[in-house]
Amino acid sequence: MSTINPLTDILERIVTLHRNEVRLVGVEYGLHPVHLEVLYYLSRCNKFSDTPAAVTEFLGTTKGTTSQSITLLASKGFLNKEKDPDDRRVTHLVLTEKGKEVASKAIPPVVLINGLEQLGNDSEALREQLETLLRSMQKATNSASFGVCKTCKFHQPVSDGVFFCKLTKETLDLEGGELLCREHTIK
Structure with a gap:
């Protein structure tokens, strides 16, 4: 009798299919999956989380891999590097229209979106279960949550x-509450 939980097999297959679909989109643009992951992350993060260090932390890659990916993406016109106007030591990574287009096309893959749509009303229960699994794994590995701003303990609705944001002491628009934040802290 196998001691492997069937759920791990299912999750592994989903991850592999996801990765393969992302890879296929990347081939079209001469990009590797890690490059698409950078673009996707930058398309989903807020202004406090669009730095090379945040990309490195989010992806769990080395500084060298991140630096090479950013350089390649900038040279191909997918993103621009911009110095922070208040702190010239900080570089922000800003997607170009081309970068935004590729990010939205690559991740999440269409096959995943279609599969999730087939779940119908069951998708909310699955989301909650997967979020519990994710939080457990993040805690066990001492990883940052990189959660959506509106779910953070520092998020305070004004209107x-x-x-x-009680952490940054800034008032932000509602759209920013839907973005990923490096500083996210679970409520």
Whole structure:
């Protein structure tokens, strides 16, 4: 009798199929999956999390791999490097329209979106279960959560259109609450 949990086999297959679909989109643009992951992350993160260090932490790659990926993506016109106006030591990575287009095309793959749509009402229960699994793994590996801002303990709604971040002491628009944040702390 096997001691492997069937769920691990299912998750492994989903991850492999996901990776293969992402790889196929990358071939079209001469990009590797890690490059697409950088683009996708930058398309989903907030202004506090669009730095090379945040990309490195999110992807769990080396500084060298991240630096090479950023250099390649910039040379191919997928992103621009911009110095922070308040702290010239900080570089922000800003997607170009081309970068945004590729990020939205590559991740999540269409086959995953279609599969999730087939779940119908069951998708919310699955989301909650997978989020519990993710949080458990992040805690066990001491990884940052990189969660959506509106789920952070520092997120404080002010009105229908804005919220206040108690960590950065900034008022931000509601759209920013839907983005990933490096500083995210679970409530």
